Amino acid sequence: MRALISADGLAKSFGGKPALDGVDLEVAAGTVLGLLGPNGAGKTTAVRVLTTLLRPDAGHAYVAGIDVLRHPAKVRRVIGVSGQYAAIDEYLTGRENLEMVGQLYQLKSRDAKHRARELLAWFELGDAADRTAKTYSGGMRRRLDLAAALVVRPPVLFLDEPTTGLNPHSRLMLWSVIAALAEDGTTILLTTQYLEEADRLAHNIVVVDRGRVIASGTSSDLKARVGGQRVEVIVRDLASIDTAAQLLSSLAKSEAEIERHARKITVAADHGVRTLADLAAELGQRDIAVDDMFLRRPTLDDVFLRLTGKAS
Amino acid sequence: MTFSFASRERPPEVPAPFSSTVESNPELSCSEILRAFPNSWVVTKRNLRTMVRMPENFVFRLIQPLIFLLVFYYIAGGAIKIPGTGSAGYREFLIPGILAQTVTFAAASSSVGIADDMTKGLVDRFRTLPMSRPAVLSGRAFADLLQTAVTLLVLAGVSLAIGWRVHSGILPVIYALLLLLLVSFSLSWVGALIGLSVRTPEAASSGGLIWVFPVAFVSDAFVPVQTMPGWLQGIAYWNPFSAIVQACRTLLGSPGINRSGPWPIQHPIAAALLWSLVIGTIFASLAIRKYQRIDR
Numbered sequence: 001m002r003a004l005i006s007a008d009g010l011a012k013s014f015g016g017k018p019a020l021d022g023v024d025l026e027v028a029a030g031t032v033l034g035l036l037g038p039n040g041a042g043k044t045t046a047v048r049v050l051t052t053l054l055r056p057d058a059g060h061a062y063v064a065g066i067d068v069l070r071h072p073a074k075v076r077r078v079i080g081v082s083g084q085y086a087a088i089d090e091y092l093t094g095r096e097n098l099e100m101v102g103q104l105y106q107l108k109s110r111d112a113k114h115r116a117r118e119l120l121a122w123f124e125l126g127d128a129a130d131r132t133a134k135t136y137s138g139g140m141r142r143r144l145d146l147a148a149a150l151v152v153r154p155p156v157l158f159l160d161e162p163t164t165g166l167n168p169h170s171r172l173m174l175w176s177v178i179a180a181l182a183e184d185g186t187t188i189l190l191t192t193q194y195l196e197e198a199d200r201l202a203h204n205i206v207v208v209d210r211g212r213v214i215a216s217g218t219s220s221d222l223k224a225r226v227g228g229q230r231v232e233v234i235v236r237d238l239a240s241i242d243t244a245a246q247l248l249s250s251l252a253k254s255e256a257e258i259e260r261h262a263r264k265i266t267v268a269a270d271h272g273v274r275t276l277a278d279l280a281a282e283l284g285q286r287d288i289a290v291d292d293m294f295l296r297r298p299t300l301d302d303v304f305l306r307l308t309g310k311a312s
Numbered sequence: 313m314t315f316s317f318a319s320r321e322r323p324p325e326v327p328a329p330f331s332s333t334v335e336s337n338p339e340l341s342c343s344e345i346l347r348a349f350p351n352s353w354v355v356t357k358r359n360l361r362t363m364v365r366m367p368e369n370f371v372f373r374l375i376q377p378l379i380f381l382l383v384f385y386y387i388a389g390g391a392i393k394i395p396g397t398g399s400a401g402y403r404e405f406l407i408p409g410i411l412a413q414t415v416t417f418a419a420a421s422s423s424v425g426i427a428d429d430m431t432k433g434l435v436d437r438f439r440t441l442p443m444s445r446p447a448v449l450s451g452r453a454f455a456d457l458l459q460t461a462v463t464l465l466v467l468a469g470v471s472l473a474i475g476w477r478v479h480s481g482i483l484p485v486i487y488a489l490l491l492l493l494l495v496s497f498s499l500s501w502v503g504a505l506i507g508l509s510v511r512t513p514e515a516a517s518s519g520g521l522i523w524v525f526p527v528a529f530v531s532d533a534f535v536p537v538q539t540m541p542g543w544l545q546g547i548a549y550w551n552p553f554s555a556i557v558q559a560c561r562t563l564l565g566s567p568g569i570n571r572s573g574p575w576p577i578q579h580p581i582a583a584a585l586l587w588s589l590v591i592g593t594i595f596a597s598l599a600i601r602k603y604q605r606i607d608r
Contacts, residue, residue: 076442087433
């Protein structure tokens with residue numbers, strides 16, 4: 001399938017500190033790529049290069065087959081961008097913000113108004129449409145910002161941490177919007193710090209750390225590398241942590257991660273709740289006192305721990 | 313409760329996302345020049361709306377020159393004698409200077425406006441749109457031009473109230489206003505460049521103003537240049553600001569204009585136009601270039 005977004009050896013330093021250190025990535029037409037990484041991994045810098053905002057020190061980038069460095073003006077006609085910080089004018093109303101973007105695309109005044117009304121309704125901002133954006137909540141601002149990126153139905157969409165800092169309701173709503181856009185055939189590059197978000201929305205995931213790609217594949221590829229669910233155990237007595245870790249490790253057939261300051265042991269739970277039950281029974285039998293024990297899904301931390309040998 | 317979604321358990325059923333016929337198209341190429349004016353007008357309208365909704369900024373910008381006028385007229389006025397004029401001489405000498413100084417504040421307004429749009433990410437939004445490149449900056453300059461025009465009219469009104477009189481005709485007065493607006497437009501690009509170069513609106517606020525004081529004071533605006541030390545006189549005579557003030561005095565028919573000095577003082581209107589065009593052209597190209605290559 002044709003790649004609608006591709007980057008080849010992107011490098012960019014700020015004051016001698018590399019933000020991108022040779023990043024390659026490719027997003028096939030009609031798919032969603034999740035660019036996953038911790039703060040400062042270079043995700044935003046990559047998006048800024050691909051959206052014509054920043055010139056890289058080295059490398060090439062193409063969007064919809066157009067060379068981003070040579071023809072940025074052409075690229076701007078096919079992309080929609082929604083950033084980490086809502087780029088809206090607080091002193092304009094939601095409606096005025098969207099109409100302004102439409103007018104800047106040189107839509108006819110009637111079309112700009114119509115499109116603004118349509119987007120406001122879709123993003124459930126109809127009731128707040130004529131209030132200044134200053135009065136909007138964080139989630140509403142983010143929705144308005146995404147709406148502004150969709151004024152002319154761009155075939156390629158860049159979303160930089162679209163849900164960071166949002167409450168679960170707003171997050172869920174944005175997820176459903178992004179999923180609908182993907183369904184509609186929009187090619188999307190989405191950056192996120194949340195494995196769950198990438199898992200939920202992205203067909204493919206690229207993991208970046210310190211400006212480099214450290215893994216890529218589908219969500220299940222990555223999970224296979226990280227292992228599935230995990231069991232976390234907080235032992236009551238620090239003295240028993242090594243014995244407990246050894247026991248859990250041999251039963252779960254997984255390396256045990258130990259965090260002494262938290263008295264915490266983490267092991268993979270390949271059989272989910274069954275592993276949890278087996279481990280709990282064994283700990284009980286050995287009289288190892290436990291403060292807390294639970295099953296959880298793998299997080300970005302687990303991905304990093306596995307891929308880099310250190311926490312993110 | 314306007315945020316209806318917060319009260320629901322599940323995300324809303326999302327309708328078909330696009331019924332609009334609006335589609336993007338990379339080949340839809342209308343020339344950059346043709347886009348410049350409509351784009352710039354959209355940005356201007358947006359800036360004017362913002363000004364109306366934040367009237368406090370506008371009010372402060374209005375009060376600032378009024379304070380200068382009243383302080384200089386009532387406090388310094390008694391001590392400064394302008395050769396060749398009567399008792400009202402300093403007022404007639406000062407007011408064109410105050411009008412010209414007011415215009416320089418447009419630069420500060422532009423730098424704060426641009427820096428603010430930078431920190432809020434709006435400049436990023438604009439830079440990802442297929443817009444004419446100078447439109448964000450020229451839209452700023454046009455909005456600040458209108459703000460300057462209103463300020464000048466208020467200031468002229470107050471000046472008339474304290475006894476100032478125009479000694480020329482209606483046409484020269486209009487020319488003086490147009491000249492000042494041209495200066496305002498040129499200086500807005502200086503402000504835009506400052507706004508694009510600093511990291512915070514606070515820095516833009518001081519950076520946009522800081523150069524105004526030496527430029528305005530080492531000139532013919534507030535005190536006659538002849539009273540300055542010799543080495544400073546040279547600077548003051550060649551200061552573009554002196555030519556602008558002198559041009560206003562000429563057009564407004566102020567009494568006792570000093571005509572002895574280098575070329576800009578002898579031909580102040582030509583010099584003022586020339587300075588404005590040169591400054592405007594240089595700083596507009598620098599600012600547009602900077603805008604395209606923002607690197608952060």
